Amino acid sequence: MSISKKLLNNYGLRNTAFRKKLLQLFQNSDSSLTVEYIKDKIGRNNDKVTIYRALNTFEKSGLIHQVPDRNNLSRYALCNVECNPSNHIHHHAHFICDYCDNTLCIEEIDFPKIKKIKGFKFKKIELIIQGSCPKCL
């Protein structure tokens, strides 16, 4: 059984050809993916609706997470193994390159401890850093 099939099974997702291809795209990449990139790689004969629906399903089940890019478009990246539908929390920073627009998860940064504020309840904390990446420096 392939890794991607096992993963899909673990997350209670049906093992379709399309989803396997999509998941492998993520596994073969070290940065987050745009829908444009996915369209290109997966073949233009696949419908964009299918892509959007698969991404949403993956996200809900905790397989991937969404990252905003510089222009507020969506990018997606694989989650750490610990995520699932009810606990879908990322304590890493996201870095967006101003030049190549590449977006990646940075695990090296100590995620800040945020003190509580009276009257608020914090559920999700995102740290987004913009600048230039090693390739564009």
Added chain:
Amino acid sequence: MSISKKLLNNYGLRNTAFRKKLLQLFQNSDSSLTVEYIKDKIGRNNDKVTIYRALNTFEKSGLIHQVPDRNNLSRYALCNVECNPSNHIHHHAHFICDYCDNTLCIEEIDFPKIKKIKGFKFKKIELIIQGSCPKCL
């Protein structure tokens, strides 16, 4: 001379009726504004293009800054007084309420000190917190 006119002058912006109205909207609000809200308040007879252009101009000059909301739409909020076109940096967290979608700047949080990472250059750091606000708790 009104405060808003003075502000526009300070930022080298022409003092039009529309911009004064828009700026006052920001000054009379303690949270960030959506384009929808602005459309409503400013009167439907004002064109959306004018709104978008004014917001972009304000942002470039350092009067306001853009905050992403939960659905990756744009919201805008007044900057601290220190911002200008060449130095447009916000070291405060943005809070987004999951229930009422309201988005506000939280100055109370100590902005995390991010250590440098070799090969990267950091220019802008955003801290976005989601959860529930005092009204919705």
Added chain:
DNA sequence: TAATTAACGCAACTAAGCTGCAAATATAAA
């Protein structure tokens, strides 16, 4: 293998935000 349930693919739609251009308005110069 048949029945059930979920995913796919297509077409058409929605909504945010942008572009080009002509008319109106604000500022600078005379």
Added chain:
DNA sequence: TTTATATTTGCAGCTTAGTTGCGTTAATTA
């Protein structure tokens, strides 16, 4: 104060990300 210049505004129409509905196809369950 009037005129000339530069900027903004408003309109129409466009682009593009993302969604909805629905009939068909494929994956799982019995």
